[in-house]
Amino acid sequence: MTIAFIGNPSVGKSVFFSRLTGVGVEVSNYPGTTVALKKGIVKARGKTIEIVDLPGIYSLGVTNEDEKVTKQFLIEERPDIVINVVDASRLERNLYLTLQLLELDIPMVIALNQVDLAADLGILVDTDELSELLGLPVVPTVATWGVGLDEVMLVALDEQNKTQEHHRVRYSQWIQQALSNLDYTFPNIPPIVKMAALLNDAEFVELYCMPPEANALLSSGRRLRQNLEIEQRISVPDTVARDLYGEAGYIVDRVVSRFEPKKNIRERIDAILTSPNFGIAVLISALLITFLLVFRVGGFLETWIVNEIFEPHVILPAEAATSGMSPVLKNLIVYSLRGVEAGFAIAIPYIAVFYAILSIFEDSGYLTRAAFLLDNLTHKLGLHGRAVIPLVLGFGCNVPAIMAVHSLGTRREKRIASILISLIPCSARTVIILGLVGTFVGFWPAVSIYVLEIVIITGVGLILGKSLPGQRSGFIMEMTPLRKPELKSTLRKTWMKSREFLYIAFPLLLVGSAFLGVADALGLLSIFQDFVEPISVGLLGLPAFAATALVFGILRKEMALQILAVLAGTANFAAVMTPLQMYQFAVITTIYMPCVATIAVLRHELGTKDTALIVIFTILLALGVGILIRIFGPYFL
Numbered sequence: 001m002t003i004a005f006i007g008n009p010s011v012g013k014s015v016f017f018s019r020l021t022g023v024g025v026e027v028s029n030y031p032g033t034t035v036a037l038k039k040g041i042v043k044a045r046g047k048t049i050e051i052v053d054l055p056g057i058y059s060l061g062v063t064n065e066d067e068k069v070t071k072q073f074l075i076e077e078r079p080d081i082v083i084n085v086v087d088a089s090r091l092e093r094n095l096y097l098t099l100q101l102l103e104l105d106i107p108m109v110i111a112l113n114q115v116d117l118a119a120d121l122g123i124l125v126d127t128d129e130l131s132e133l134l135g136l137p138v139v140p141t142v143a144t145w146g147v148g149l150d151e152v153m154l155v156a157l158d159e160q161n162k163t164q165e166h167h168r169v170r171y172s173q174w175i176q177q178a179l180s181n182l183d184y185t186f187p188n189i190p191p192i193v194k195m196a197a198l199l200n201d202a203e204f205v206e207l208y209c210m211p212p213e214a215n216a217l218l219s220s221g222r223r224l225r226q227n228l229e230i231e232q233r234i235s236v237p238d239t240v241a242r243d244l245y246g247e248a249g250y251i252v253d254r255v256v257s258r259f260e261p262k263k264n265i266r267e268r269i270d271a272i273l274t275s276p277n278f279g280i281a282v283l284i285s286a287l288l289i290t291f292l293l294v295f296r297v298g299g300f301l302e303t304w305i306v307n308e309i310f311e312p313h314v315i316l317p318a319e320a321a322t323s324g325m326s327p328v329l330k331n332l333i334v335y336s337l338r339g340v341e342a343g344f345a346i347a348i349p350y351i352a353v354f355y356a357i358l359s360i361f362e363d364s365g366y367l368t369r370a371a372f373l374l375d376n377l378t379h380k381l382g383l384h385g386r387a388v389i390p391l392v393l394g395f396g397c398n399v400p401a402i403m404a405v406h407s408l409g410t411r412r413e414k415r416i417a418s419i420l421i422s423l424i425p426c427s428a429r430t431v432i433i434l435g436l437v438g439t440f441v442g443f444w445p446a447v448s449i450y451v452l453e454i455v456i457i458t459g460v461g462l463i464l465g466k467s468l469p470g471q472r473s474g475f476i477m478e479m480t481p482l483r484k485p486e487l488k489s490t491l492r493k494t495w496m497k498s499r500e501f502l503y504i505a506f507p508l509l510l511v512g513s514a515f516l517g518v519a520d521a522l523g524l525l526s527i528f529q530d531f532v533e534p535i536s537v538g539l540l541g542l543p544a545f546a547a548t549a550l551v552f553g554i555l556r557k558e559m560a561l562q563i564l565a566v567l568a569g570t571a572n573f574a575a576v577m578t579p580l581q582m583y584q585f586a587v588i589t590t591i592y593m594p595c596v597a598t599i600a601v602l603r604h605e606l607g608t609k610d611t612a613l614i615v616i617f618t619i620l621l622a623l624g625v626g627i628l629i630r631i632f633g634p635y636f637l
């Protein structure tokens with residue numbers, strides 16, 4: 001038995017899902033957090049129930065790729081029960097989807113969520129009246145506090161075997177007539193599919209019917225629509241939308257009562273955050289404070305872990321213990337341990353601090369404000385304001401950021417955004433920038449790398465925005481409400497992301513370092529380094545071992561620095577490199593080709609050709625910038 005959570009974006013579906021199933025899924029305060037279907041199992045009343053979390057949708061009409069996942073699931077898999085999560089503070093817009101869902105004739109229950117926020121805004125909903133009008137059970141809930149969750153599930157289970165006599169939308173006369181016209185020819189097709197045919201939603205019709213029938217239905221739909229448009233001069237999609245909104249508005253009038261909310265500081269804060277000048281100043285300060293915190297707190301933790309834990313208690317004893325062994329064995333052990341040290345000491349502190357801050361941005365709703373503020377700028381890059389969200393997520397990790405590009409409208413925008421994201425210094429590159437340049441050269445030189453990156457990204461974006469052909473789309477994004485971020489959620493997210501890092505990166509790091517130890521003992525490393533020396537040393541002026549580190553950086557970016565430490569035999573880079581070399585190394589590792597995981601998602605999203613072009617382009621770009629830094633760097637460093 002399957003129960004699916006369906007609703008508008010950012011209403012709380014994923015909170016429901018993770019609270020019920022215990023499966024950790026991403027929960028954030030911006031629309032489009034969930035991009036793929038996620039399943040979990042719960043037991044209730046002795047039954048095993050499959051619960052499904054889905055990307056949010058605004059309507060069953062035309063959809064982007066994430067929304068398609070939901071539509072497809074609804075129609076092809078047809079869950080046994082739908083729990084429609086509705087945001088009480090935005091009832092009218094949410095009911096638009098609810099009214100459409102009713103036409104699917106799947107047993108449905110409404111979880112009227114976020115009643116706490118609605119009450120703060122002075123909105124009260126009469127749930128009994130709403131239930132009466134829709135002909136369905138309505139349960140008020142506050143998902144984040146766990147209020148009403150069990151009740152919704154129990155009510156949903158009760159509904160399974162009932163035939164619901166629910167409300168039907170009363171469409172305008174002409175639409176009704178067209179639909180009943182289709183009834184004659186296609187008696188066995190549900191009304192919702194006929195409506196899709198009338199609206200020329202081929203995707204929907206094809207999900208439901210076999211090709212010959214789908215074609216017949218679509219062409220009948222087209223004929224009827226044209227007739228209406230010519231004879232009655234009405235636009236069918238507009239009329240249908242107006243009918244749905246009319247009905248939603250009518251219901252809201254009946255069930256919502258408003259009262260004067262308490263003095264709302266939220267609104268005042270929001271006005272500041274979104275004001276054109278002050279908002280940008282806040283944005284820039286927020287970014288600077290983020291870097292400063294990551295740098296200071298991450299750096300402090302790094303030094304502490306290296307000096308207090310690893311060096312005295314792990315590395316030194318291991319070196320002493322292995323001193324009598326053969327070089328291959330000794331290297332195998334010591335290099336692996338240095339790999340572990342690099343992971344724990346260099347990467348985890350910066351990554352954890354960064355994710356903690358990013359999750360505050362995500363949960364507070366600040367990302368949607370940033371998207372609004374930067375809309376003008378992103379338009380010049382050929383993107384719409386929405387793209388700010390994947391771009392900012394890119395500072396965490398390029399992989400989910402490129403996956404989030406799904407939600408952008410056109411292929412052109414997806415291409416531009418993906419290219420730009422693969423240039424964004426992710427948390428792994430931040431490890432290198434702050435761990436190397438921040439620690440050994442200075443805070444402001446580290447900041448200057450971000451500025452340089454942003455200049456490069458903007459430049460590439462401007463060129464692509466002007467030159468890439470394809471469609472543009474307008475900026476439409478829902479502004480989710482400001483919320484106070486919760487400590488628990490922040491800690492949970494930070495833990496989830498750091499754990500992911502541990503699982504994926506650690507085995508690689510261990511095997512990579514052990515392999516290097518052996519290769520070094522056998523003299524293989526120097527052969528490789530000699531081979532690339534004309535470029536790495538001759539052209540760029542880096543130390544010879546840096547080339548090997550760069551190769552490992554392709555596996556995972558931060559590995560470049562970890563392997564650099566392993567190869568240099570010390571995490572005190574100042575002893576083996578000049579400030580200029582460190583600066584160059586950090587810039588080159590940030591730019592030259594995306595890591596393998598990013599390449600894999602790029603290939604999935606854009607295809608092999610675009611991905612190969614991106615790889616070649618970034619290598620050349622890194623080489624060019626590296627040489628420029630070698631020439632002009634000495635004037636500054």
Ligand SMILES: Nc1nc2c(ncn2[C@@H]2O[C@H](COP(=O)(O)OP(=O)(O)OP(=O)(O)O)[C@@H](O)[C@H]2O)c(=O)[nH]1
Nearest residue numbers: 010011012013014015028032033034056114142143
């Ligand atoms: N105040 C309040 N906030 C809530 C409630 N339920 C969820 N939220 C917040 O709403 C935001 C969105 O929650 P999600 O669970 O990610 O929303 P979703 O419906 O899965 O959204 P998409 O994945 O984008 O479709 C998060 O910031 C939650 O903390 C609630 O009952 N009250």
Ligand SMILES: [Mg+2]
Nearest residue numbers: 013014033034
């Ligand atoms: Mg979600």
